Structure formats: C-alpha cells, structure tokens
Amino acid sequence: MKKPEIRTDWYRAHSTAMLYGLSIGHQASTRQPNMNMFFFILRRLGIALPTLFIIVTASFFLMHSAPGGPFDAEANLEPEVLENVIAAYNLDKPLLTQYWLYLRSAARGDFGPSLVYKDFTATELIAVGLPVSIKLGLTAMLVALLLGGICGIVAALRKNRLIDHLVMALAMTGIALPTFVIAPILSLVFGLYLRLLPIAGWNDGAPANMVLPVIALALPQIAIIARLMRGGMLEVMNSQFVRTARAKGLNESRVVIHHVLKSAVIPLIGYLGPAVAGIMTGSLIVEMIFNLPGVGQYFVQGALNRDYPLVMGIVIIYASSIILLNLLADFVYGLLDPRVRRSYG
Numbered sequence: 001m002k003k004p005e006i007r008t009d010w011y012r013a014h015s016t017a018m019l020y021g022l023s024i025g026h027q028a029s030t031r032q033p034n035m036n037m038f039f040f041i042l043r044r045l046g047i048a049l050p051t052l053f054i055i056v057t058a059s060f061f062l063m064h065s066a067p068g069g070p071f072d073a074e075a076n077l078e079p080e081v082l083e084n085v086i087a088a089y090n091l092d093k094p095l096l097t098q099y100w101l102y103l104r105s106a107a108r109g110d111f112g113p114s115l116v117y118k119d120f121t122a123t124e125l126i127a128v129g130l131p132v133s134i135k136l137g138l139t140a141m142l143v144a145l146l147l148g149g150i151c152g153i154v155a156a157l158r159k160n161r162l163i164d165h166l167v168m169a170l171a172m173t174g175i176a177l178p179t180f181v182i183a184p185i186l187s188l189v190f191g192l193y194l195r196l197l198p199i200a201g202w203n204d205g206a207p208a209n210m211v212l213p214v215i216a217l218a219l220p221q222i223a224i225i226a227r228l229m230r231g232g233m234l235e236v237m238n239s240q241f242v243r244t245a246r247a248k249g250l251n252e253s254r255v256v257i258h259h260v261l262k263s264a265v266i267p268l269i270g271y272l273g274p275a276v277a278g279i280m281t282g283s284l285i286v287e288m289i290f291n292l293p294g295v296g297q298y299f300v301q302g303a304l305n306r307d308y309p310l311v312m313g314i315v316i317i318y319a320s321s322i323i324l325l326n327l328l329a330d331f332v333y334g335l336l337d338p339r340v341r342r343s344y345g
Contacts, residue, residue, distance in 0.1 A: 152229025174223030273329030
C-alpha cells in the first residue's frame with residue numbers, strides 16, 4: 001500500500017508563518033501599552049495648549065478691565081510726560097492690539113518690562129523670586145509627604161484604635177485651619193514669645209528662616225496626605241490579592257511593603273500634581289506674612305499696582321506648572337496601575 005506523501009514544504013512554511021505571527025503578535029502586544037501611553041500624552045498636550053491659551057486670554061482682559069492703572073500714582077508728572085510714558089509701554093494702543101503684541105512676546109519667553117520695578121523686566125523678577133518659592137515649596141512638600149504618609153500608614157494599620165482617631169482628628173484640624181491663621185500663630189509662639197526662630201526674612205535660604213514658613217505650608221498638606229494615604233491603605237488591605245498573600249503565609253510587614261503600599265499611593269499621585277505646582281509657585285499668604293522674596297509677594301505687589309506684565313508672567317508660569325505636573329501625575333499613574341495604562345488606548 002502506498003504511503004501518503006507528507007508535504008514537508010507546506011508544513012515548514014505553515015509552521016514558520018505561525019511562529020512568525022505569534023512573535024509579531026507578542027511584540028505588537030508588548031508595544032501596544034507604550035504606544036497607547038504615547039498617544040495619550042499627545043492628546044493631553046493637545047488639550048493643554050488651548051487650555052493655557054484660554055487662561056492667558058482671560059487673565060489679560062481681566063487685568064486690563066480692573067479699575068486704575070499702573071501710573072495713577074504718578075500725579076506729579078506733566079501730562080505730556082505721562083503720555084510719553086504710556087506710549088512707551090504700548091498702553092495707548094487699542095486693547096486687542098496690546099493683546100496681540102503681548103502674545104507675540106510671551107511666545108518667545110519675553111513677558112515685557114515691569115511697570116512698577118522700572119529697572120527690571122518681568123522675566124528677571126520671576127527668575128529672582130521663583131527659586132525662593134521652589135525651594136520653600138519643595139521642602140514643605142517633602143516634609144508633608146514624609147509625615148503625612150507615615151501618619152496615614154499608622155492610622156490604617158491601627159484602624160478604629162486610639163492612634164487612628166487621634167491622627168484623623170489632627171488631620172481634620174489641619175484641613176480646617178487656613179494658612180493665614182497658622183502662619184501668624186507660629187510667628188507669635190515661636191518668634192515673639194519663645195524667641196526661638198526668626199519671623200521674617202529669607203537670609204539666603206538659611207534653615208532657621210525656613211522652619212516657620214515650611215511648617216505653615218506643610219501642615220495642611222500633611223493633613224490631606226494622611227487622609228488620602230489612610231483611605232488608600234484601607235481599600236487595598238481589604239482587596240482579594242492582599243487576602244491571598246496573607247493566606248500564603250507572608251508576614252504582615254512583607255504584605256504591607258510589597259503589596260499594599262504600591263497600590264495605596266495611586267490615589268495620592270493624582271493629588272500631588274496640582275498640589276506640588278501650587279505650593280512650588282508660591283503661597284501668597286505665607287510669603288507676605290514672613291516677608292519672603294518669592295513669586296507670591298511679587299504677584300500681590302504686581303496686582304495691587306497694576307503691573308500687567310509681571311502678573312501675567314506669573315499666571316503663565318503657574319498655569320504651565322499645573323498642566324505639566326498633572327500630565328506627569330497621569331504618566332506615573334499609568335506606570336503604577338496597569339488598568340489605567342490599558343485604558344489609554
């Protein structure tokens with residue numbers, strides 16, 4: 001009986017195609033989350049630019065619609081001299097023309113000359129004040145993350161016990177007390193009564209001068225982070241995969257460190273984006289109370305004196321920081337949570 005002929009050429013070709021297809025499919029599935037995240041970032045940037053444009057436009061027209069002007073205090077100037085000064089800053093032109101000229105210069109990173117600080121441009125003033133606000137804000141946020149995270153973890157691990165109720169009571173107090181109440185109290189207690197710390201001045205960022213402003217900025221953030229951390233920990237500790245890890249015999253510290261913490265910080269990531277931007281760009285109240293040469297003090301002085309370029313420059317820096325840090329928070333969110341990463345597509 002004649003044996004059937006095996007078509008080895010077809011078999012090889014078919015096997016090769018199957019293996020190649022599986023390899024291509026595996027590579028495509030591996031690249032897919034990365035491509036989804038890449039397109040997600042592009043979409044967010046596409047939303048961010050119109051958002052920034054709307055903020056700049058609204059701020060420009062709101063500033064110019066406020067009563068008064070930057071040269072109202074120059075009562076002793078001759079009318080001809082005042083007209084020349086106004087013309088030198090293009091304030092005699094129609095508002096739409098001023099708006100177009102400002103957009104052109106701002107797109108190049110030039111926010112224009114300051115109308116109050118005559119020897120400086122708005123960019124130079126921001127460059128002087130921004131490092132102070134960033135150093136102060138980053139220090140306060142690091143302190144808040146450390147203390148708030150520890151308090152939240154301890155409260156979650158001791159749920160419904162005395163330490164849990166104490167931490168939550170202090171957190172509610174920290175959230176309820178505004179910064180303009182905390183800062184003067186700190187100045188009175190530690191500066192005037194106990195005379196332990198200076199109550200004003202920067203002194204090139206000396207640690208003693210930073211203690212009270214950092215505490216005033218960090219206390220509300222500590223309270224919020226503690227509550228977020230506690231809530232995230234409790235939610236993850238009741239999940240199925242944590243119960244499975246405990247059933248396998250892992251000790252509690254290993255379960256908390258390797259399984260609970262990674263998932264518990266995910267809700268915190270979404271909050272940190274705008275929080276870091278706000279605290280870094282400068283707290284108006286804290287910088288005014290402690291007389292710090294940060295962006296916040298320049299913003300208040302610029303708004304009071306109608307220094308349009310200075311205020312607009314700070315608004316652009318602040319809005320850009322919030323947009324970029326929110327984008328970074330979403331990116332980190334996707335790295336930590338695979339479900340979010342898959343949903344980017």
